[in-house]
Amino acid sequence: MTATLEQRLDAFRRLDDAKLTFARRDWFPGTSGNLSIKIQNDPLQFAVTASGKDKTKLSPEDYLVVDQDSRPVDETALKPSAETLIHAVVYKSFPKAGACFHVHTVWNNLISELYFGQRAFSIQGQELIKGLGIWEENARITVPIVENFADIPTLATEIEKVITPEVPGVLIRNHGIYTWGGNDFEAKRHLEAFEFLFEYHARWLQLRQAVVSTTTTN
Ligand SMILES: CSCCC(=O)C(=O)COP(=O)(O)O
Numbered sequence: 001m002t003a004t005l006e007q008r009l010d011a012f013r014r015l016d017d018a019k020l021t022f023a024r025r026d027w028f029p030g031t032s033g034n035l036s037i038k039i040q041n042d043p044l045q046f047a048v049t050a051s052g053k054d055k056t057k058l059s060p061e062d063y064l065v066v067d068q069d070s071r072p073v074d075e076t077a078l079k080p081s082a083e084t085l086i087h088a089v090v091y092k093s094f095p096k097a098g099a100c101f102h103v104h105t106v107w108n109n110l111i112s113e114l115y116f117g118q119r120a121f122s123i124q125g126q127e128l129i130k131g132l133g134i135w136e137e138n139a140r141i142t143v144p145i146v147e148n149f150a151d152i153p154t155l156a157t158e159i160e161k162v163i164t165p166e167v168p169g170v171l172i173r174n175h176g177i178y179t180w181g182g183n184d185f186e187a188k189r190h191l192e193a194f195e196f197l198f199e200y201h202a203r204w205l206q207l208r209q210a211v212v213s214t215t216t217t218n
Pocket residue numbers: 030031032033034049050051052053080081082083102
C-alpha cells in the first residue's frame with residue numbers, strides 16, 4: 001500500500017515545522033542538512049527533503065516520498081536528498097523510529113574531529129542526557145563517530161554497523177550528526193540535547209585550557 005495524500009501532507013507539514021525551527025538556529029549552512037519523517041513501515045515509505053535546496057526557505061517543491069530503496073514513489077522531477085540511504089538505514093535498523101534529522105553545526109563538527117581517534121564521544125553526568133530519554137543516575141552516553149566517506153552507500157553501511165538503540169545518534173567526521181526518534185517531537189528533542197552536550201563539552205575544554213594557562217603563567 002502506498003501513502004495516502006493525507007499522510008503525505010501531514011508529513012510535509014511536520015517537516016516544514018522542523019525545517020523552519022532549525023533554520024532559525026542556522027543549522028542548515030550552505031544548503032546542508034536533510035530531514036525525514038516516516039509514513040509507513042511495511043513497505044517502508046518516508047517523506048524526505050529534496051536535494052540541494054535552500055533549507056531556510058519553504059517552497060512547494062521541498063519534499064518527496066521515497067521507498068525502502070530510497071527511490072521516489074511518484075513521478076517527480078525532484079531528487080531525494082543525496083543522503084537518503086542513511087535515513088533508510090535508520091528506519092530499517094529501528095522500526096520504531098518515526099523521524100530522522102541531520103544537521104551540520106560547528107559544534108558537532110568540532111566534537112567529531114576531536115574524538116575521531118576514539119571513534120566515539122562519551123559524556124557523563126549532564127542533565128541534558130535525559131533529553132535523549134536516558135534517565136539513569138549519573139548516566140554516561142557514547143556517540144559513535146564514523147569516517148566521512150564520500151560514497152554514500154559506504155557511509156550508510158558504516159553507520160548501520162555502529163548505531164545502537166541506546167543512543168539515538170551518530171556523528172560523521174567533519175560533517176554532522178544524524179539523530180532519530182519515535183516521532184518528529186522526539187527526534188527534535190534528541191537533536192537539541194546532542195547539540196547542547198557538544199557545545200557544552202567544547203566550551204568546557206576551552207575554558208579549562210584558559211584557566212590552566214592563566215594559573216601556570218601567574
Ligand atoms: C552542501 S552540503 C553537502 C551535502 C550534505 O552533506 C547535506 O547534508 C545536504 O545534502 P542534500 O542532498 O540533502 O541537500
